[in-house]
Amino acid sequence: MKTLLLLLCGLTHQRDSLPDLQHLDYKVTAATEWNDLFTRSSGWFGGDGIFSIPVNKQHNDSTLILFSDTMAGEIQDGKLQPGFSMIHNSVAILKGKEPLEKNIQFYWNTDSKGNPATLFEPHTPAAAKGDYYWLGDGFVNTALKNNTYIFAYRIRNISQQDFGFAEVGNVLIVLPANSRPPFKAQRQLDTPLFLPADSSDAYSSFGAGIFLNTKAAGAPHPDGYVYVYGVRGMQKKVLVARVLPAEVEHFGRWRFWDGHQWNADIRQAAPVTAQASNELSLTPLKDGRYALVFQVDGMGSAVGLRLGATPAGPFGPVIKIWECPEVKEDKHFFVYNAKAHPRLSKPGELLISYNVNSFDFFNVLPQHPNLYRPRFIRLTFPE
Template identity: 30%
Template sequence: MSRPLVAVVALSLTAAGLGMPAASATPSSCSAVSTNWTARTTPHAAPESLLNAYSNSGKGWTGADSTYSVALPGRRTAWIFSDTFLGPVNPDGSRPTTAPFINNSFVIQQGKSLKTVTGGTATKPTALIPPPSDGWYWIGAAQTSHAGRDLDVTALRFVRTGTGQWDWHWASNYLARFDTKTFKLKSLTPLPSAANVQWSGWLLRDRGYTYIYGVEDLGSSKYQHVARVRGDDLTAKPWEYWTGSGWSSDESASVRVLEGVANEHSVTQFKDGYLLVTHDTKELFSKRVIGYFSCSPTGPWVNPVELYQAPETSGNIITYNSHEHPELRRGNELLVSYNVNSLVSDDLYGDVSIYRPRFLAVTLAAAK
């Protein structure tokens, strides 16, 4: 294994007058914020059982984290994963210590059919994004662009600084572009990386813009930042950064919007406002999945509601990086996933079921 699977969890261990458009007017109040919401949550929602059965078969993907999803043409869904184990799986539910381990992969779903996509060959699979000699790429939020022809995936480059377990650091942000028919990597383009913000937490299309949610990761504290670009191509237009009162072309003017977000979280349209879903990173290895509300995609994020407490969190087992899958929302029922891992890598070989995403059906209702 090239590095510990808990690496990403250990990531937690008035410039408006620059010629950019002023902040668009946002409502001072909305029902998403003024309503007192309560959550009714049911675990083990679809597609958890489908992915579990596929993992148990040992025919491809057998476990991973990140768990982003994107709707593709042809009624397909791309499940987008970072650190990934591949098969086989032993009859007793363990995995051989020789099982391939790669830094990123896709699982393409069409109906009940699943297919693993990697780089390399069937006999020698590799990461979808070829790793540099001194590190690897960690996959982030994704979306389609160019009328669905391209699958654009944000990626974080990590660099090794030595031979020790924790001798590595985040270096820069990229956009990996894949063909949605062949899933071949078409390009790998640098993204803004000058402000110590990992611009990979989430992507939201809203009113002609794509909003990019990043995380300033200081170890024990994590802060959300917000940028945006016109259209759906993160590489085609200049980025603008939220300053707290407007938008700036200067990345260093980006302000902290919310403390306590996970490196991977979601911001989606909800009612007449917006919903942020995240694991609570104000406490180390928290089990709490939290929802926040706002009338604007830039916050402020208020009225936190506990959506769930992950029961797996205990001892060596940790949970992290919860977020919504808005393209799979059913009316008022949200689909939320979170990742499960172990601080002891031997656990992941002893029990294949640990290192797989869990899914929640979450219904938000006004309190009576």
């Protein structure tokens, strides 16, 4: 046991023995006020993804919220009106931490006719015509002029069938400090943090979640690193990378946990757990453990949590904290990509979101126009 902990040296404070990774005292309820905030009838009325990034932590007054595929249009008397559109990503900015309608504003681009258009479009050397971005997690880098770094997955349509798309690249979008949509001064960097599928395993990509283990971020046991989580294959195996914030653009200085040590070779990255989802989160708990939150089995019916001893594990078994009721409403509905939002959580709790979608999306949407939006639950810990 001590040998394992010594190998994990530098991840967090050392322990003589592993903490309890099987049991958690908690309760979960629906976060009704957050659900209400995203049940909308004009403009933005649906989207998935939803990562939350504190972009003005000093004054505690704004959070950048990232969405991938986004629906824009009008709903009247519960009916979706003609002329709605789907774009590939958008953002919102929330002032404060309360889910108040007056404090949130949604943003996207517009085309030459004034119709909604995707906010972030690929323009890196590796991008091909027709590629688009879905957004991963991001963070404000206090070591690099407070610029915001956002992971983006470069997606390409490969067929007209459902799920007829493939990830073909991984990108970092860099937003200058204090910039506002449409972020005209952004930079985009192709990264080597994507491994295409080979004969031995499915593809791997990083950016599914970020944990800032730094003093500036208020981490309880900071070691100065940014931990970036990746996902591999259909079994949703979780990979871990880390880098110093000041070196985030120097990809040769990234290191990947290989099960024994931090390795410079991304191909040696070893899964620390599985049954997760393409988006997830890691959050430190007050008792020194870490909560990895995800959708069980990628698109399973439950929001899951694993307790970790360090940001790179070991992790305990899946604790199913919430059975998503939406999947019981219609056989075509599915849920995915649960994650926590510490920035928007009150003391003693974790606000958690998950996405809802349909296997028959465009046929189902007119009957359920508010289906495609995040749902929120509140995980509360006893004092």
